[in-house]
Amino acid sequence: DAGITQSPRHKVTETGTPVTLRCHQTENHRYMYWYRQDPGHGLRLIHYSYGVKDTDKGEVSDGYSVSRSKTEDFLLTLESATSSQTSVYFCAISVVLREKLFFGSGTQLSVL
Amino acid sequence: SQQGEEDPQALSIQEGENATMNCSYKTSINNLQWYRQNSGRGLVHLILIRSNEREKHSGRLRVTLDTSKKSSSLLITASRAADTASYFCATDDNSGNTGKLIFGQGTTLQVKP
Numbered sequence: 304d305a306g307i308t309q310s311p312r313h314k315v316t317e318t319g320t321p322v323t324l325r326c327h328q329t330e331n332h333r334y335m336y337w338y339r340q341d342p343g344h345g346l347r348l349i350h351y352s353y354g355v356k357d358t359d360k361g362e363v364s365d366g367y368s369v370s371r372s373k374t375e376d377f378l379l380t381l382e383s384a385t386s387s388q389t390s391v392y393f394c395a396i397s398v399v400l401r402e403k404l405f406f407g408s409g410t411q412l413s414v415l
Numbered sequence: 416s417q418q419g420e421e422d423p424q425a426l427s428i429q430e431g432e433n434a435t436m437n438c439s440y441k442t443s444i445n446n447l448q449w450y451r452q453n454s455g456r457g458l459v460h461l462i463l464i465r466s467n468e469r470e471k472h473s474g475r476l477r478v479t480l481d482t483s484k485k486s487s488s489l490l491i492t493a494s495r496a497a498d499t500a501s502y503f504c505a506t507d508d509n510s511g512n513t514g515k516l517i518f519g520q521g522t523t524l525q526v527k528p
Contacts, residue, residue: 334514345503345521346458346503393458395458402463407457
């Protein structure tokens with residue numbers, strides 16, 4: 304998957320707990336993204352990053368925060384997980400903003 | 416509704432036949448992209464067509480873009496069982512330099528051997 308590793312691949316957690324998902328790339332691409340995929344909604348952008356310490360909100364950013372302290376790592380944190388955040392989360396990278404995204408294999412998150 | 420909407424939602428064909436999927440969008444765009452997703456995996460980029468292009472080919476894939484109708488089609492020729500997957504179109508919204516790509520709901524293609 305184009306040098307992208309997401310961890311964990313699966314996680315089950317309880318409502319109200321904080322959760323951090325990690326995306327690691329070995330491609331040195333500038334742009335990184337977090338999407339969630341839900342039936343009936345398709346893929347929706349949560350946050351994205353232009354570079355180290357440069358991030359911006361997507362269309363469904365409420366309840367999520369991100370950090371990028373190194374080029375290769377982009378962390379997604381659910382501050383206090385809710386059942387509505389049960390989803391499959393995908394990290395993606397690209398050389399050019401919004402073009403030819405390479406996706407990771409996804410993290411299946413269940414919030415009970 | 417979402418910017419990119421694929422049609423049909425599901426398509427079932429025999430190996431060797433051609434598969435055509437359509438995508439419609441609402442606003443002006445810089446480019447339109449097609450992605451494939453196999454079950455349980457991430458999306459894979461297939462092809463990008465810019466707003467000033469009308470047709471593009473890549474192997475067995477042919478993509479057309481009609482900006483006057485705000486629509487695109489993806490043709491897979493001589494389909495194989497391995498083409499079984501979901502196919503998504505994605506557009507930027509041309510409203511600024513944001514990171515947002517708008518994905519459609521996808522077309523699920525089944526190719527029967």
